[in-house]
Amino acid sequence: MATETKQQSPHLKRFHYTQDVAVDKPFNWQQMVRLLQYLKPYSKKILPIAIIAMLVSTIVRLVVPILVGRVAIDMAIDNGNTNLLIQLVVGIAILYLFSYIGNMVRIKYVNLLGQNVIYDLRRHLFSHVQHLSNRFFDKKSAGSIIVRIMNDINSLQELFTNGIINLLMDIIMLVSIIVILFVLSPQLAAAVVIIIPIMFYISTKLRKNIRRSWQQVRIQQSRLNSHLNESIQGIRITQSFAQERENTEFFEGVNSDNFDRWQTATRKSAMFRPFVEMSNAFGTAILLGFGAFLIIQGSLTVGTFFTFALFIGMFWEPISRLGQMYNQLLMAMSASERIFEFLDEEPNVKEKEDxxxxxxxxxxxxxxxxxxxxxxxxxxxxxxxxxxxxxxxxxxxxxxxxxxxxxxxxxxxxxxxxxxxxxxxxxxxxxxxxxxxxxQISVVLQDTFIFSGTIMENIRFGRPDASDEEVIDAAKVVGADEFIQRLADGYETEVEERGNILSAGERQLLSFARALLADPRIIILDEATASIDTETEVKIQDALKRLLEGRTSIIIAHRLSxxxxxxxxxxxxxxxxxxxxxxxxxxxxxxxxxxxxxxxxxxxxxx
The missing domain is CATH 3.40.50.300 (P-loop containing nucleotide triphosphate hydrolases)
Structure with a gap:
């Protein structure tokens, strides 16, 4: 149905002609290191605790298979040593208790770490964007900026809350298991791990495709958010021209393409896990066949074989997670590219150091x-x-x-x-x-912007330390006090986003009050009275004279009167x-x- 709609709408043809800017790049480790710099503030307290807790649970997982195979089977069961077996059961229970506590601490602190990093990154990006020059906002839509501050940073949350510590844990686990396997039986270990180079070769072939797919997902999400922002802000124009159906069809096309890109990216990413499971099957088959042969020959004990089996089951687990982690890194890199694109943007208007x-x-x-x-x-x-x-x-x-x-x-x-x-x-x-x-400058525009909040807060915007009395006095001077007093809660009336509960003239009067309260030496009125009817304009002429008195004023007006x-x-x-x-x-x-x-x-x- 979505495909048919896209073919029928002329708007969607325009959309599909938009050039795809996804490009193939090698994995940028420098960029990843730059992203990890946000961990620095937490490298002395939160991060060490999380790492220590992870090491405790990892060591327990590595020790238990050895105790079960080499001690419980080869030493206790084969020799009928009941006391040793009981001691072993108690010891393993204590180890699992330590592992449980370690996991609890790890989960708590990695989540704390991740939330702090995401908070810092979002604050840094928002603060940076606030200080960019107008040229930047001339080129970038509000939707694309929102995507980076919200969606792209949110996509890094999993990386920082679980990914980094889990990556470290899985690498330690994988290396330790390989070392232990070769210590237990070099012959059997070599036979089992021979599958790894083949697996690595095939998996590298998937990476380029997967990474490009996630890039395209980010691009499409940006377009979707840009269209949503534009549609919501322009809803009155859409309705006045009765273009709701066409706008819905256009959104259907954008949304459908976003869905398709997600489907493609997740399908390609999902190929990795079945591939690991297939490798696991081959490794298990080798273990059973060659391990049985070594037991018959007498060069391998049953306990060692059982330990091997436990470790092989654990061996493919970190490999599978590392594959998922790589997909997560690809998503993170795609998002971080877009975040750093904004963070690397320099303002055209710069303040000198001196x-x-x-x-x-x-x-x-x-x-x-x-x-x-x-x-x-x-x-x-x-x-x-x-x-x-x-x-x-x-x-x-x-x-x-x-x-x-x-x-x-x-x-x-x-x-x-x-x-x-x-x-x-x-x-x-x-x-x-x-x-x-x-x-020193106050600017009053034709399309004045009213923020969500109270009338009092909006007038006080340019001078946050102003008293309530000063706010009210400014409103009285420009003639805004009269309509404000008629509102349900007066100066404490909550106005919606962009001040939609107020008329154009009332919003403009608020902007005059805001400018007056800031007490600038220079005032710029850019078509400031264009949205006010002639009767209202006559009423505020005296107020404007008081507003401009003693100040240098620049007035832009098409209404020459x-x-x-x-x-x-x-x-x-x-x-x-x-x-x-x-x-x-x-x-x-x-x-x-x-x-x-x-x-x-x-x-x-x-x-």
């Missing part, structure tokens, strides 16, 4: 022959020079793509200019501390400054600004 503090800012902004391009194909700003004096209100106007938002982004240092310099109070922004700079009182209006086109001046000067000049005002005035008249 960055200067930025205190007592007056808000004097200069653009000195600034050029900026988001990519090699299009220059967003071309040799821009301008000045914004302290406390001045500067409006940026122009058609879409003229460079208005780019100027705002450069002032906040979300990007660095390709050429030239942006300065505040005469200091190049590249020379100052980023936190100091951004604490909101900027006519600005001290300086800069008209942009294709990254160039066409003209600048106040409203009266530009209208008298009769240039581009005059044309924009006239066209908007005519449009309003026609309405």
């Amino acid at each position: 960055a200067l503090p930025l205190n007592d800012v007056s808000g004097h902004i200069e653009f000195d022959n600034v050029q900026f391009a988001y990519d090699d194909e299009r220059i967003a700003l071309d040799d821009i020079s301008l000045e914004m004096k302290p406390g001045q209100s500067v409006a940026l106007v122009g058609h879409t793509g003229s460079g208005k938002t780019t100027i705002a982004n450069l002032i906040s240092r979300f990007y660095d200019p390709t050429k030239g310099a942006v300065k505040i109070d005469g200091t190049d922004l590249r020379d100052v501390k980023l936190d100091d700079l951004r604490q 909101t900027i006519r009182d600005s001290d300086n209006i800069i008209v942009l086109e294709n990254g160039h400054i066409l003209e600048q001046g106040n409203h009266d000067e530009l209208m008298a000049h009769g240039g581009e600004y005059y044309g924009l005002v006239r066209s908007q005035f005519q449009a309003l008249e026609q309405m």
Whole structure:
């Protein structure tokens, strides 16, 4: 059914044309060593306890078969020594008690170790992503970032909770068993373990395929999460265009491909265990045949043969687990590649080691022959020079793509200019501390973001140490207090993700209150009143004046009526400054600004 749906949907054809970026690489042991570095903080307390507990239970497992075969059968039973047999039974019971305690301690501490490592890794990745530049988020979808922080790190949990200690235990077990077998009977041991080189050769052939399959699983999971994130955020658009069926079909295709990749990867991984069991069967057949021959010849005792049989049963167990562990390592490597891809990402906007503090800012902004391009194909700003004096209100106007938002982004240092310099109070922004700079700037966007939490917490976001009274005062200044008081719990009202219980205008008023409370020297309003109706806008004009009073303000607006009182209006086109001046000067000049005002005035008249 999923296949038929995929063939019918045009969206799914687009999906299937997406290029697969899974690549074949050798197993990267350096990367695995790097991953294991996260064990270091626990290498003095938790890890040693887990290893000691593992060694206790492993030693017991190795000693018991020798006691049963060589002592119980060859010495006690053959000689009718009942006392020795009783002592042996008591001794083995005590050993198993130690093994039980060892296993309990091992399980407790490896789980504690694993949870701590996963916690540290997720915190490290999230913290790193928080400090990456805007260029990174321009290239990466929210879904792909979520996959790495959640799914990819979760896939490492088994490796750190059980895998590492079990790997060490199985290697010790396997090497010890081989040594013991050769000590007991070199002839029989050589005959039994001859199957290992053949098994190793065939298993290596499976590794490349298995690893590539798990890579593809991770890629497909990223696509699935990206689509889910996009679908949920865009649900209103989907419903408004009645595209629920098409979107469901597209999801069916993505989900189906994710299912297929998982099926393929697990099927290939599952081939290893039956192969080990088949090898076990061959080894057991050799043991029975050749072991019986040696007993008849008198070169092997029944007790030694029984010990051999016990060890052979134990021998294939760690081999099977090592095969599963290798699959786990492949999954971990696939996930760690994607995690380290993000951790190795360097921010384009970097703070210098000797960055200067930025205190007592007056808000004097200069653009000195600034050029900026988001990519090699299009220059967003071309040799821009301008000045914004302290406390001045500067409006940026122009058609879409003229460079208005780019100027705002450069002032906040979300990007660095390709050429030239942006300065505040005469200091190049590249020379100052980023936190100091951004604490001096508040940005109010058209699509303001409201976080899950209370109204109080959202207003306080830019200044966490503000008192409740200061929060309420800020809300009153911008006219938000009136609607907040009407809410069921007032300032303690819980708002849902993105503030969906609030209207667009109410969300914007909250963003004004948030900006005012932060008390910045520079305020950027990027289409900040576009989501507010004309009546509401009139009500908050006084509030905006108080918000901008004494501060350098950069106002980006298509609604030109909101900027006519600005001290300086800069008209942009294709990254160039066409003209600048106040409203009266530009209208008298009769240039581009005059044309924009006239066209908007005519449009309003026609309405």
